[in-house]
Amino acid sequence: MTNSIAEVKDADVIFVIGSNTTENHPVIGAQMKQAKAQGAKLIVADPRKIDLANDSDVFLQIKPGTNIALLNSMMNVIIEEGLEDKKYIAERTEDYEELVKLVKAYTPEKIGEICEIDPEDIRKAARIYAKGDKSGIYYAMGITQHKKGTHGVMAVSNLALLCGNIGKESAGVNPLRGQNNVQGACDMGGLPADYPGYQKVFKPEIQEKFEKTWNTKLSPKVGLTIPEVIHGAEEGSVNFLYIMGENPMISDPDINHVKKALDNVDFLVVQDIFLTETAERADVVLPAASFAEKEGTFTNSERRIQRVRKAVEAPGEAKPDWVILMDIMNRLGYDKKYSSPSEIMDEIASVTPQYGGISYDRISKIGLQWPCPSKSHPGTKYLHKGVFARGKGLFMPQEYVGSVESVDSEYPYIMTTGRVLYHYHSRSMTGRVEGLNKKAPVSFIEINPATANRLNIEDGEKVKVTSRRGTITTMAKITDIIGEDTVFIPFHYADGAANVLTGTELDPIAKIPELKVTAVRIEKIL
Amino acid sequence: MNIYRSHVLICGGTGCTSSKSDKLQKEFQNLIQKKDLDKEVKVVRTGCFGLCEAGPIVIVYPEGSFYSQIKLEDVEEIVEEHLLKGVVVKRLLYKGAISEEAIKSIYEVDFYKKQERIALKNCGVISPEDIYEYIAFDGYMGLAKALTEMSPEEVIKVVTESGLRGRGGAGFPTGLKWNFAAKATGNEKYVLCNADEGDPGAFMDRSILEGDPHSVIEAMSLAGYAIGSNQGYVYVRAEYPIAVQRLQIAINQAREKGLLGKNILGTGFDFDMEIRLGAGAFVCGEETALIASIEGERGMPRNKPPFPANKGLWQKPSLINNVETYANIPQIMLKGVDWFKSIGTEKSSGTKVFALGGKIENTGLVEIPMGTPLRKVIYDIGGGIPNGKEFKAVQTGGPSGGCITADHLDTPIDFDSLVALGSMMGSGGMIVMDEDNCMVDIARFFLDFTVEESCGKCNPCREGTQRMLEILERITEGKGEVEDIDKLERLAKTIKDTSLCGLGQTAPNPVLSTLKYFRHEYEAHVIDKTCPAGQCKALLDYFITDKCKGCTKCARVCPSSCITGKVKEIHSINNKLCIKCGACMEACPFDAIILK
Amino acid sequence: MDTVIIKINDERVEVPNDFTILQAAKKMGIDIPTLCYDERLESHAACRMCVVEVEGARNLQTSCSLKVADGMEIKTHSERVIQARKDILDLLWANHPNDCLTCEKSGECKLQEYCYKYDVKETTFEGKRKNYEIDDSSPFFYNNQNKCINCGKCVRVCSELQHTNAIGFSERGFNTHVSTPFEIGIDNSVCVSCGNCVSVCPVGALMPKSKEKFRLWETKKVRTTCSYCGVGCQMDLLVKDNKVVGVQPANGPSNNGLLCVKGKFGFNFINHPDRLNKPLIKKDGQFVESSWEEAYGLIVEKVNNIKSEKGSEVFAGFTSARCTNEENYLFQKLFRAGIGTNSVDHCARL
Incomplete structure (x- = not known):
């Protein structure tokens, strides 16, 4: 997030696109509603009529995969009506003319047809967004899990730049992070091309810096992303796989493909707190401590590094992940010992510019937001204040391209996936909480009443859902939250797993799979 | 514009409407048309005249003849005699409109004569729908x-x-x-x-x-x-x-x-x-x-x-x-x-409308200049206490107000004088009580109202008024104890001092003011276990007077068999056994059984 | 910020002019009791426990709602004030089950605390008491209106902060109680089980359905960060006998004292019997428990063998968005410095 969560409450306009905030980030969802109650305007764009849509000033029930078209069209309206922030554009941005050229064709009438919404609603949304003094955009996987996910993010950023909303309090571009420490995992170099702090592995000066600090030789070759690893494992070019705290057997696209891959590696190590669907396929399973059994830090969506503290002992012989990793590292001959996570954080601070000022004693009460380059730096509430990291804000206009998956007579419906309030990711934790399971016991598919009627399907009935990759059985939930040509399945459940159906088509830039658009057919079980 | 020789004004207030004044209007119009008088006489439905006691009210102008409690079958006579022949129908006139055989117009009637109408100026005068x-x-x-x-x-x-x-x-x-x-x-x-x-x-x-x-x-x-x-x-x-x-x-x-x-x-x-x-x-x-x-x-x-x-x-x-x-x-x-400013007192200018009710002859709305003494309102305008009973107190300010005793009847009424007496103007309710009213029971009645109407938001009002009511109920049921009076007083003060809104802050007033002026009645209830006004049933005993003819009906219905007596002789009730169900009193054909 | 000078209990103090008396008193270290006050909510001024004497005012004033004014003179603990508070506690007690011995809230119940502080040892009133059926329809908490003191915090948190509006006040006067519309029960309502109402209840009316019996004084609180989504809510784990028995929200910068259902009630996985507690090695298709040394030895042997046979590029690791920064750092360091490959990734995209 460019901005902070507490700023949500003071926004003039909140534009939520591709995020079911009240279910997936409930506490931010509540703060959006607080802002709305204080008079903020709310725009919601989503294929489903999510809870926030009921509070919205404009709700755009777009066809899955048409975000870029919508965003470009909103920019078309804004420029057409002269609502852009001219001063900001002139002073703080580059390549504005490129944008003007590109969005010219994206008239609301034309795009209304693509997104399957009323053109007037596009205009209304554009005006509300542009006229707000502090307009914040909030998005999640609905923007990114597409073949053109990166372009979707760029389109979001173009819109924010166009109205001068980056580098401003209670505005900005705010991806909502789905997992407790996905921000931290990225920051810490859990990426094939990045050392901690997004320092590129292929840059010699960076390589040199880390070789020096870590006192070892390092490879300048960019590593493999998860989909590439899965592919490589299936092909035989990846032979050893070590999975810590992940459950790709539920969360990754095309599970049948993942299964083959995992079974094909020479040696699979899984480190987790439960024997997950993935762990079951391992050669060695290492028992880890849960968040309540160890010290450490998580970095949240707003870049705030906050403490995690040990409350109880881990069960049996389970150990904190950092201890296990250190033990293995040492046994492999890399002899570096840490007495505590605090000491690891000190090393992180020494190699990661954004975390330069972080230490446990500074974050014991309230966490700090990076960039926090030095011990005296107070942390950064919102990014790009006054000046952009790169100098000027660059418009990166992107054309709308249809999704890879398309419907045909055999697979006539678009399936989109997501989460529900009561579960979290692959349910390894929430599936073991009685009350949560009671509220959301089984996998289901949301089907519009008209569609259900056409297919002669009744609420609560078991149905077969098939994509070009596989078939699952799940329960029909008939609701007008969803449009007639679209269906929704939460991906949490191993039984009736949505990701059996999804495809592995990747965004070539971010390598993110196109999970939000899958062509399926639905059949009554006779 | 038509010039009418006569106007028939019919009260269209809620009270008279529920006594079918709407039908009176139709009947008048009907008959006037039949008699071909509709060019000469206009029928108007007005707002309330105020003297609801006398409703349904019909006034005929230009005479200002004040007909009261008119029934549907009376209309023909008024049309026939008054409107056609010009003879006022005396038997239908309000009783206060005739003195020594002279007929008074409505504005000469005591009830109206002594009022001064500003807020009610047009009520009962014009058609509100025109x-x-x-x-x-x-x-x-x-x-x-x-x-x-x-x-x-x-x-x-x-x-x-x-x-x-x-x-x-x-x-x-x-x-x-x-x-x-x-x-x-x-x-x-x-x-x-x-x-x-x-x-x-x-x-x-x-x-x-x-x-x-x-x-x-x-x-x-x-x-x-x-x-x-x-x-x-x-x-x-x-x-x-x-x-x-x-x-x-x-x-x-x-x-x-x-x-x-x-x-x-x-x-x-x-x-x-x-x-x-x-x-x-x-x-x-x-x-x-x-x-x-x-x-x-x-x-x-x-x-x-x-x-x-x-x-x-x-x-x-x-x-x-x-x-x-x-x-x-x-x-x-x-x-x-x-x-x-020429009307009313220095600090309370103008008039105030009061709703007179309770033990008073003329119940209804009166508008008087501020500063009018209570006595004038109750006796001159209100016509005094019915049945020759003695005045005991008047409650002003409704459930938020307090009572004013006979000693203060000559107090000129305005905002400040009422507060000084421990009551308040409120919206102008004025309930007159006579010797038969038990002041503890009156306090209980008002508390019952505030408990019912408490919104439940703040603690003192929601919980406190309920407890006050329970104590008052206990007292009127003869189960009160001496400490209850102090407890009541303490609670009343806290509720007054801590409640959120005016309702709670004034809810204890009826209790505080009756305690101030009639503490002895409370004491009689809790110490002597008697109700001086003879209102609180649980504190009364049944007695058989010499009206008894010895018919034995009472003894037969008594469920606790506490009535004894021979046929054709005066019976008696054993009060120690009596459960005060009242069955005997209901059964007695001679009104020989009384509560004392 | 303009300031004003006021006098509290005869002591002069300068405070910002938008302060309430309560805030000013707090600044001076004076403890004024409150039952319905929550700084995040609009002042409700309903419990009347925070009343104080303000010079010149006819009635006692609620310090939670009244703003300071220059020259104001305030008494927070005068005899009149203390008597009023005692009476209010007396009244609340009169309509509250006297079951502190077995009430799970005992020890953190505000009514209990204030009755103790103000020496209210019994209620002096008898009469009607509440008698509501307990709503236990939610899998996560009970609504026992017999214990409710109508402070309204739950209702206001639900409407002003959570904006779910699942609960409200029903009926009026003495019968006022907190319920769902038409008494349909929490589980049938629009409630999202966030439990923020439960967290603010000052008495035992809204209580989590706990699997463990514990008294607050037996637990220690451990401040930590929620392990579910990326909001980073701050919370306190309640720990008794090496078990997490409850969660209370903390006032973190991103959550301001709120949590969602997962954060508030989704902690029982920690103590779940399915937890892995020993390393497992697959032998003949079956997992067999092993020692750490055996497991480590096997991993090191495989790494060394495969590395010498095929080089570093056949290694890959998935680090975890669920683990700490320190662990992610070590994971990528293990792969880069220990094994020699950059094939480290995690599920940021899923």
């Missing part, structure tokens, strides 16, 4: 004058200098309120009318809305001009269907005539208003609860400050006055400060 009649009685002249000749500041100055104080309860200076609302900053402001009249027995606001709705509309427009508001709301109880209907008709007519809406009287001033219906919660008469209710929230009071003048409806500056207060404004505007 804007022209209001206009004919100088209606909208005050507004016209203000809009064309006066600045908003000048309007507020007039209201301030008139000394008008809020007629809804506490008597807050109206001009000051207008001034606060005018000074409050805000792009939107609201003018609110509190027509959520809730005091038991009080119905002056209803009568004004039923009888003279335009006076409220005119006043609210004036207020809008004065404070800079373009929108008004009248919050009125849904239990007042006639008032609601007539007010809506009046609003529609005013809009049609350009007296509401855009560019009123061509002056560029915009003001419009809407009715909001309340569901009958007493607490919604409290201004912040009323505002919450208009907003669609639960009718619960909000803590003050902030006051509505700064943060009222939808957090915008709002002016809120009650119906009677507004009804005074147009005439103050028209007749001026000096005229208004």
Whole structure:
């Protein structure tokens, strides 16, 4: 997030696109509603009529995969009506003319047809967004899990730049992070091309810096992303796989493909707190401590590094992940010992510019937001204040391209996936909480009443859902939250797993799979 | 315009309407048409005349003949004799309208003669459903004058200098309120009318809305001009269907005539208003609860400050006055400060409408100048206590007020004198009690009301009034103890001192004031276990008097077999065994059994 | 910020002019009791426990709602004030089950605390008491209106902060109680089980359905960060006998004292019997428990063998968005410095 969560409450306009905030980030969802109650305007764009849509000033029930078209069209309206922030554009941005050229064709009438919404609603949304003094955009996987996910993010950023909303309090571009420490995992170099702090592995000066600090030789070759690893494992070019705290057997696209891959590696190590669907396929399973059994830090969506503290002992012989990793590292001959996570954080601070000022004693009460380059730096509430990291804000206009998956007579419906309030990711934790399971016991598919009627399907009935990759059985939930040509399945459940159906088509830039658009057919079980 | 030789005015207030005055009207019209008098006689349905005791009321002008309790079958006689032959039908006249064989017109009747009507000026005089009649009685002249000749500041100055104080309860200076609302900053402001009249027995606001709705509309427009508001709301109880209907008709007519809406009287001033219906919660008469209710929230009071003048409806500056207060404004505007100040007392100018009820001959609405002694109201206008009973006390201010004893009957009534006596003006309820009223029971009655009407928001009112009621119930049931009186007093003080809104803060008043003047009655209940007024059944015993003929009926119905006696001889009741079920009393054909 | 000078209990103090008396008193270290106050909510001024004497005011004033004004003189603990508070507690007790011995809230119940502080040892009133059926329809908490003191915090948190509006006040006067519309029960309402109402209840009316019996004084609180989504809510784990028995929200910068259903009630996985507690090695298709040394030895052997046979590029690791920064750092360091490949990724995209 460019901005902070507490700023949500003071926004003039909140534009939520591709995020079911009240279910997936409930506490931010509540703060959006607080802002709305204080008079903020709310725009919601989503294929489903999510809870926030009921509070919205404009709700755009777009066809899955048409975000870029919508965003470009909103920019078309804004420029057409002269609502852009001219001063900001002139002073703080580059390549504005490129944008003007590109969005010219994206008239609301034309795009209304693509997104399957009323053109007037596009205009209304554009005006509300542009006229707000502090307009914040909030998005999640609905923007990114597409073949053109990166372009979707760029389109979001173009819109924010166009109205001068980056580098401003209670505005900005705010991806909502789905997992407790996905921000931290990225920051810490859990990426094939990045050392901690997004320092590129292929840059010699960076390589040199880390070789020096870590006192070892390092490879300048960019590593493999998860989909590439899965592919490589299936092909035989990846032979050893070590999975810590992940459950790709539920969360990754095309599970049948993942299964083959995992079974094909020479040696699979899984480190987790439960024997997950993935762990079951391992050669060695290492028992880890849960968040309540160890010290450490998580970095949240707003870049705030906050403490995690040990409350109880881990069960049996389970150990904190950092201890296990250190033990293995040492046994492999890399002899570096840490007495505590605090000491690891000190090393992180020494190699990661954004975390330069972080230490446990500074974050014991309230966490700090990076960039926090030095011990005296107070942390950064919102990014790009006054000046952009790169100098000027660059418009990166992107054309709308249809999704890879398309419907045909055999697979006539678009399936989109997501989460529900009561579960979290692959349910390894929430599936073991009685009350949560009671509220959301089984996998289901949301089907519009008209569609259900056409297919002669009744609420609560078991149905077969098939994509070009596989078939699952799940329960029909008939609701007008969803449009007639679209269906929704939460991906949490191993039984009736949505990701059996999804495809592995990747965004070539971010390598993110196109999970939000899958062509399926639905059949009554006779 | 037609000139009529006679007008038949029929009361269309709620009381007379429920005694079928609407049918009287039809019958009059019907017969007048039959007799071919419809060019000469006009039938008008007016608002309330005030003397509800005498309803349904029919007045025939020009004589001002005051017919009371008219039935459908009486109409023909009035038409035949009075309207056709010009002979007043004496047998149907109100009894106070005949003295020494001379017939008095309505305005010579004691009940009316001693009143001075400002707020009720048009009630019982004009048809509330005809804007022209209001206009004919100088209606909208005050507004016209203000809009064309006066600045908003000048309007507020007039209201301030008139000394008008809020007629809804506490008597807050109206001009000051207008001034606060005018000074409050805000792009939107609201003018609110509190027509959520809730005091038991009080119905002056209803009568004004039923009888003279335009006076409220005119006043609210004036207020809008004065404070800079373009929108008004009248919050009125849904239990007042006639008032609601007539007010809506009046609003529609005013809009049609350009007296509401855009560019009123061509002056560029915009003001419009809407009715909001309340569901009958007493607490919604409290201004912040009323505002919450208009907003669609639960009718619960909000803590003050902030006051509505700064943060009222939808957090915008709002002016809120009650119906009677507004009804005074147009005439103050028209007749001026000096005229208004010449009526009433120095600190309470003008008049006040009271709803007289209880043990009094003439129940109904009376409007008197401030400063009129209670005695005059009760005896001269009210006609005194019926059945030769002795006056005991009068309760003013409804459930929030207190009682005033015979010693203070000569006190001139105004806001301050009533407070000094431990009571209050309230909205003008005045319930007279005679020697048969038990003051503990009266306190219990009012507490029962406040417990029922507490909104439940704050602890002292929600929990405390219930406990006070329970103690009072115990006392009236003969189960009270001496300590209960102190407990009651302590609780009353805490509730008064700590409750959130006016309802809770004044709920203990009936108890505190009866304790002040009639502590001995409480003591009699808890120490001697007797009820001096003979009201509290549990403290009374049944006795058989010498009216007994010895029919044995009582003994036969007595479930505890405590009545003994031989046939044709006087029976007696063993009070130690008696369970006080009252079956004997009901069974006795000779009224020989009494409670003492 | 303009300031004003006021006098509290005869002591002069300068405070910002938008302070309430309560805030000013707090600044001076004076403890004024409150039952319905929550700084995040609009002042409700309903419990009347925070009343104080303000010079010149006819009635006692609620310090939670009344703003300071220059020259104001305030008494927070005068005899009159203390008597009023005692009476209010007396009244609340009269309509509250006297079951502190077995009530799970005992020890953190505000009513209990204040009755103790103000020496209210029994209620002096008898009469009607509440008698509501307990709503236990939610899998996560009970609504026992017999214990409710109508402070309204739950209702206001639900409407002002959570904006779910699942609960409200029903009926009026003495019968006022907190319920769902038409008494349909929590589980049938629009409730999202966030439990923020439960967290603010000052008495035992809204209580989590706990699997463990514990008294607050037996637990220690451990401040930590929620392990579910990326909002980073701050919370306190309640720990008794090496078990997490409850969660209370903390006032973190991103959550301001709120949590969602997962954060508030989704902690029982920690103590779940399915937890892995020993390393497992697959032998003949079956997992067999092993020692750490055996497991480590096997991993090191495989790494060394495969590395010498095929080089570093056949290694890959998925680090975890669920683990700490320190662990992610070590994971990528293990792969880069220990094994020699950059094939480290995690599920940021899923």
